[in-house]
Amino acid sequence: MHRPLIYCWSGILLLLIGTSAYAEPDAAPFVSGFDRFARHAEIEPEVGGKLLLSELSCTACHQTDQSDLAPKGGPRLTGAGNRLQQQWVKEYLAAPHAVKPGSTMPDVLQHLPAEEKRQTIKALAAFLMAQETEFPTIKATGANPVPYEFWKKGNVERGQELYHKIGCVACHEPDETYEPGETKISPTDQMLAQLDPEDIIEMGLAAKMRPVKSVPHGDLPTKYTRQALTFFLLNPEQTRPAGRMPQLKLKAVEAADIAAYLLRNQKTEPAENAANNDAALIAEGQKRFVQLQCVNCHAAQNLKPKQFAKPLVQLNAKAATSCISQSQPGMPAYPLDQQQQASIQQALASLPLKHKPEPKQRLAFQLLQLNCYACHVRDKQGGVGFNRKPYFETVNHVDLGDEGRIPPTLTGIGFKLQKKWLAKVLSGKGDLRFHMHARMPVFPKSVVGSLPSEFETADNSQKLQQDKQVFPDHGKLASAGRVMLETGCIQCHPIRGESMPGVVGTDLGDVTNRVHPQWFHDFLLNPASLKPRTRMPTFFPDGKSQIKTLLDGSVDQQIASLWSYLKAGEKQPLPEKILAAKSKNYELVPEKKPIILRTFMQEAGTHAIAVGFPEKVHVAFDAEQVRPAIFWKGRFLDAQGTWFIRFAPPAIPLDKNPILLPAGAPLALLKNQGQPWPEFSANDNPYQFQGYRVDKAGIPTFLYRFSEYEIEDRFAPGKKQSLKRTIKIKGTPSSGALSKLWFRGLAGDSLKQIKPGTMKNQAGLTVSVSNAFAKTSQLRTIKDETDWIIPLPATDNNTADSTTIEVTYQW
Template sequence: MRSLFICIWAATVAWTSASAAEGVRPDADSRHASSAPPMVAGFDRFARHGDIDAVDGGRLLLGELSCTACHASGAADPETNATVSAITPKRGPRLHSAGRRYSQAWLADFIATPHQVKPGTTMPHLLENRSPQQRREIGHAIAAFLVDTQRADYPEIKATGANPVMFEFWKRGDADRGSEIFHTRGCVACHSSDADYVVAGANSSPVDTLLDELDPEELADMGLAGAARRVDSIPLGDLAAKYSRKSLAHFLHDPAHTRPALRMPDFKLSSNECADLAEYLLSAYSSEKLSRGEQTSSEQSSDKAANDAALVQRGRELFSELNCAACHDSSIKSAVARAKPLSAVNLVAANGCLGNSPQRPVQYSLDSVQRDAIAKAIESAKSGQPVSAKQKLDGILLASNCYGCHQRDELGGIGRYRKPYFETTGHIDLGDEGRLPPPLTGVGAKLTSTHLTNVVSGKTPPIRPYMQIQMPRFSQEVAHAVPKLFAKVDGVNTADAARVFGDTKDLADVGRELMDIGCVQCHTFAGNALPGVMGVDLSKIHSRIHPAWFEEFLLNPGGVKARTRMPTFFVDGKSPRPDLFDGDPKRQIAAMWAYLSELPKHPLPSKIEKSRADNYELAPTDQPLILRTFMPGAGTHAIAVGFPEQVHFAFDAEQVRLATIWRGRFLDAQGTWFVRFAPPAVPLGQAVVEFVEGFSFAKLDQANQAWPTASDVRFGGYRLDHDHSPVFLYDYAGLEITDRVEPLTSGNPPATHQETRLRRTLTLTSIDSAANTNPPPLWFRVHRGDRLTQINDHTMQNEAGVTIALPTSIARDAELFRGDDVTEWRLPVREFPFTIEVDYSW
């Protein structure tokens, strides 16, 4: 038997729409008909589409539908301690306070016809084989029994100085504030948002742009069908008919009190926030919109219904007869009738749960996909096949809907159309890595089990306070099991710092110096940062991160964490600071670890301490300067590079393109460092050239094809070259591309900066042998303008006076494309490896 009441599951944020103009579409609840199958988020998102094995999907259903509350599913072998096919049932809510929490009218209707009252519920219909009159009578009797006998008081909410509790706080809710909480704190990862709620409109990532341009067959061929698919929302039903303001606010404050499985996790809301959220939910999820001051159905009933004693007694008997205690704890001790174990279930029995007889006692409204998955899981259970640690871990992540927010091994993550609801405080653009929940791929090898336990159980403060959504609290069972399983599945190197780094005594001062290479531009240190910087706090990192992972990540960030913004500082194993420890990267990383581990005992990085200096203009003198900032032409992912030769450029890391070049003075860093909402940084020099938007490479069948507006290029960060210049790294069309820009002087004596040009060197290398034998029809856009004038056999100039030259050896292959209002100079790339040198003069 399944629970009488399905959870509100506001696990992590679902979203619907802002406006059609923003390209944002709603995720409406998909369960409408009374015969709709039960909604289990992990199954409907993955198993239904073949993204996970049907057996694993069936095991998920057996647990989430609480089938194993009645049907024993196995246990651990006491001799081998092997994990076999035991499946823990989720079970339903505790009913000790049902009489105070729920409307009696709603209880009667839900018990009589659960699938009509709440389409998509996982509560089975136990009265399908009864007449409509009998259903109404049984529902009325059990509801009277629950309302009269299950009246435990609400748990006391203790006030503190930092978290006061107002008298009758549940009456003080504000629906507008509640809507803000619902749409920003995590609820819309699982539930539909309000179509009237307007989001700020985050920039689409290149991948999301690509998804909009591909048809279903192309998505399937590229393995992107799951990423493009709309994610169903977990239905909430008519909350105003079910709850009162008081009961819903108390539930939101402590979901575990009535739902120990915590499928609806605890978002650690204050009492005032619970009142606000309850007010919004009761108006948004009501058969009729509630105005302020109106009562819910539950509030309209008296505090203690005067039910007939005979009716209550009849309800008590039915509660036992229908085996409700198998799924629900209550104050009434009732025997639980056990059904056949899964190993003995007859899959073809017409009157069984999977059968098609109208007289079967339990009706889940399963569809054929769910029924087939359950049958396969039962057959697997009969075989006695042990369940692997990976299956056990995946089962917990699926049941708790961790995949609703987090991605692991390309599975899950925030639904495509929900992403605009995930933002940073103040809407500062930190990219997807800064606003979306972090991936769980390899997390067992990264985070210590102690830290993981504290995170899952809600005992640690957030290290990403700039994210509006925060990690909720899950059950102790999950917090206890998941870290161990992550460690087992991900293969953890648990060597302590001494074994990884050696003796780190007296290294902290060097580590502090190394922080100024670039760490201070993106990270916080014990709550201190350059003004305007919002990033992961690096203090106490030794209590969170395995030392071996820390070392490996700093040596190769892109290889350890896909799509990270973290740049590569140790290029080819060489340090940008050869003067420290003879340039030994591992020793320098050991010094960083020592400094961060002892941070409270040492001064902050010098750039943070000196950041309030009077002059913020950056002037490159003896080596290039690099600044991540916002710029008009290069956008919110700009990487500006200034050279002592007084020629500079900005690289757009979002569109992966050379965006801006200019001469003279470089940039003023005051806005970037100190002003959170500063306008974009503007080049201080002159002769500023802005290049056209879009990636410079494209797969074209012919030279006269229009240049595409989107690309599936993957930016891999940058590394520092021997002279501290950045070398940008990106992958495209099976190729690895490096992109380096440097000043190039001419003349004798040395040229002035007006005569200095920039040389861009791009090297394309095949990632696999297939790219060598069957290269794509790849083109490089060299130059663009309203018109282009040929200067010589290898040089073109546009109407703005920007001159671009190629080596003569490859320029002869370049072709001109003339459109209605644009001319482009394009170079075909037919063999790999291939190097392109491009000289820019202006």
């Protein structure tokens, strides 16, 4: 059932075509692009076969000079000893397709006699468990806290929510117990929801409605420890350089949460793999690793392949015995089904190629390999599966239609986006759609580095060559463009971070550095021609302007004026309506007393308390992590988002160069001065924030509790636009306590002592304490981070149960 306008997605799943998508998994190798398109004749069988040749890494042994058929390869095994559980390794080597149905790894031991197979597995496992590398050090920042042993502190419920919202379920199986939020249905999907399955087939919409099968996880609890899976999620490229599993820009605590969810059925944390000191067995395993050609697909100990099979172009597609057929003696076994076998045979029969593939064909094949079609549509192919759409939501369920929650189309993207911007997006630095929960993943540069050029070549109409002539005069028309923006653009889009109340669209301030001029012109002239079903209206119906008095009503001139204005950037004033909105006291200006605002800030979290002083020096306190997070000078904050916007963007200091303070609490109990400074997630933070009190001058003092200590933390303006911090600590450590209370004055990549009691970090932040405290301070470096710590209480100005330390910050 569904409600009018509001779509309850669980009901529509009953109407899906092709229930085989939910059948028990079989042993045939699973390749997303083949299963989704080749099985249903949506790509040529020959293309499906080539995809299998690449994704099954056939060309790791059967070499080819066709770059698009380069083998995907298996994961790096250089750290297998501390990434994988030994028992799982043995079971997987014995029967890969039984342990992980859908695995793309062949069974290379199937032809061995039972005893030899057992001994070979024992030796290979010993060799692989000897391959150990240290897990990388994850450096904390204000936006990415890294609690001590963070991988042990994941939260299953948070992990489940992240897994279903940020994009994991575009490829992997959703949890049937998870209920996505109600989402407003698009008109197209509303129509589909009303159709009978027979009507759907008759109208040729079966592909659109067909469920998309999932990339299998396998039995993760028997394969990984929490630490290993957490670090894999943080950076899949480290172990899987082929990029089929991308990085989703996870913070350390987010990766720990998702790992906790995926391993939720792991009853106890597996013990560490037992050390194997049998050098002879390890050496035998290394020898077999090369002989069995495991090294052709997997990197381990800098070993190089020594054997290759017959080159790909020389293979006989109709040979009586081959790897294609099941269980051939002396050959690796791929349990290919009949359709997979037939597709590979057709691909082999097409070799050698008489002509190089066209740019569009090459690009489409690469998108198949990377499974970009799981999220994106290109040339009417792919896109988020109908059975997965419910999991793509906007933040706070803001109604922006499918455009606001579903990843954008790639059709014509090379005509739309400039290469430099597309490269930025692929590198993970081009986020614009902050209203979407789904994240644009990051693929290895070695895999996607050529994509911007490939897109431009494939989509390069004659128009792109005329880009420089589209808007030849940027300057003279800019003032008219400012007027044009008020005809409707600013009702949906911010400009350089400023906007009308309630606006949540993408910012147009940098658009001239993102899109091609010709696309900009054509899109404004007729948005639906380049983006079907877009919510963007046309302001030039029938190609005519509605403002006859501006630039003589010339459509081309008016569009050029918009580009000119946006290209000019800050050289041009904001549109008049935005300036008028800003004048309505949305910008908070401390005049006689400080202003205190609870808000959401990118570096200070969802429980930020911003304090602005008339002296134009300000601080944001993170009440969740219980620490000062940001210092800045000049203008304070714009409260418009906090007060008026349902989907509130983070409040941003109105200063271009705010100072971000180190992550972690200001005080800690350390057993010795060499112990790392602890960091905590929100759930295990021993600090208890207890609010704040305001004195007669309007200055807040933050109150919190830590262990046996009650702490008062006050920030006030100092001389020369500095901040003076006064921390008062009350409490007596319990009898026999082994730890000492320390204050961390400063941390950074490097610290420089300016004078006794004064330190400066690489960001230009200077911290000063009295000489009495400075005498007992310690400067230390642990894991590439230097910090300056001061033991408390000091001996001179303290009572038996209280300590006061004054700190001055200048930048």
